[in-house]
Amino acid sequence: MTAKIIDGKAFAATIREKVAGHVARLKEEHGITPGLAVVLVGEDPASQVYVRSKGKQTVEVGMNSFEHKLDADTSEADLLALIDTLNKDDSVHGILVQLPLPKHLDEDLVINSISPEKDVDGFHISNVGLLGTGQKSMVPCTPLGSLMMLRDHHGSLSGMNAVVIGRSNIVGKPMAQLLLGDSCTVTIAHSRTKDLAEVVRRADIVVAAVGRPEMVPGDWIKEGATVIDVGINRIERDGKNVLVGDVDFASAKEVAGAITPVPGGVGPMTIACLLANTVTACCRSNDLSEPEGLTA
Numbered sequence: 001m002t003a004k005i006i007d008g009k010a011f012a013a014t015i016r017e018k019v020a021g022h023v024a025r026l027k028e029e030h031g032i033t034p035g036l037a038v039v040l041v042g043e044d045p046a047s048q049v050y051v052r053s054k055g056k057q058t059v060e061v062g063m064n065s066f067e068h069k070l071d072a073d074t075s076e077a078d079l080l081a082l083i084d085t086l087n088k089d090d091s092v093h094g095i096l097v098q099l100p101l102p103k104h105l106d107e108d109l110v111i112n113s114i115s116p117e118k119d120v121d122g123f124h125i126s127n128v129g130l131l132g133t134g135q136k137s138m139v140p141c142t143p144l145g146s147l148m149m150l151r152d153h154h155g156s157l158s159g160m161n162a163v164v165i166g167r168s169n170i171v172g173k174p175m176a177q178l179l180l181g182d183s184c185t186v187t188i189a190h191s192r193t194k195d196l197a198e199v200v201r202r203a204d205i206v207v208a209a210v211g212r213p214e215m216v217p218g219d220w221i222k223e224g225a226t227v228i229d230v231g232i233n234r235i236e237r238d239g240k241n242v243l244v245g246d247v248d249f250a251s252a253k254e255v256a257g258a259i260t261p262v263p264g265g266v267g268p269m270t271i272a273c274l275l276a277n278t279v280t281a282c283c284r285s286n287d288l289s290e291p292e293g294l295t296a
């Protein structure tokens, strides 16, 4: 079997189009322009690329983009003061603090200082708790984008065996919560999991979020399974810098039923969902009906 390639880039474009429609409506009918503030501390080159791309796409859908670039040695107090200002700023509906932060800053403290209503990453402890108890929340962008692709491909996910490899707070755990919410039987695997190959072979849905280039080979994948490759790994191959996922795409696509590529899979969906969350946050904060099809 040769897998269907799930085109995240094309799917993301359809989401951005919907977002742009809602932004236009908010402007025309209510005189409100949704705004997204992105805070970058330090000069990590990969983070700079993402931040630039987020800013560009934010403007393209008609929203305001506010970029705050702080020195790598910024104090915690200064960062918290900036977040406090953004929390109080009515033109800012979404706040994203790019992770990872430099080591001297307490990530949990910083994230939990963002107003939960503006926490478009869905990382604030309130949003984590709301998601975990099945209540309305801000849903983390990468898991949300992955869920949208899965629902689009399968319709219902009910009763499917899903294996999430990785248990981070930003991808693995919220992904597992969303799959559980859609009535999958969910297994979360991690670095201590015994016989990962056998665990993965049982899965109808595999979500790989590890950060190890091509670690999941095709012979771990059940015939016809759906593979969502979250990994973004920069490696050198044949003297060139290339981007690869956590799944060995060449061998996996021969057995999977459907698979997301890297690049062009989960990555573009993550940014599209960030824009979607910003519109959702803007509607909620203004007591307006929120857009359909842009949340989980």
Ligand SMILES: NC(=O)C1=CN([C@@H]2O[C@H](COP(=O)(O)OP(=O)(O)OC[C@H]3O[C@@H](n4cnc5c(N)ncnc54)[C@H](OP(=O)(O)O)[C@@H]3O)[C@@H](O)[C@H]2O)C=CC1
Pocket (backbone or CB within 6 Å): 142, 165, 166, 167, 168, 169, 170, 171, 172, 189, 190, 191, 192, 193, 196, 209, 210, 211, 212, 230, 231, 232, 233, 266, 267, 270
């Ligand atoms: N496409 C996108 O939009 C995004 C992509 N990413 C990418 O996704 C990947 C994961 O990111 P993130 O969740 O932040 O990473 P983390 O490093 O926070 O988490 C990695 C997880 O993988 C587990 N792990 C490590 N080695 C193994 C192994 N040999 N076998 C099984 N599990 C293992 C770890 O287990 P343990 O807990 O036991 O240490 C951990 O739970 C990265 O490549 C990242 O770049 C991330 C965010 C967004």
Ligand SMILES: Nc1nc(=O)c2c([nH]1)NC[C@@H]1CN(c3ccc(C(=O)N[C@@H](CCC(=O)O)C(=O)O)cc3)C=[N+]21
Pocket (backbone or CB within 6 Å): 049, 050, 096, 097, 098, 099, 100, 121, 141, 142, 232, 243, 262, 263, 264, 265, 266, 267, 268, 270, 271
């Ligand atoms: N607070 C916070 N929220 C995040 O959501 C967040 C973060 N911090 N820190 C870093 C990770 C990583 N991440 C990606 C987003 C888009 C692509 C993406 O668009 N990738 C393109 C390729 C881009 C390229 O060529 O480098 C693709 O896969 O096609 C990748 C990775 C969001 N993250």
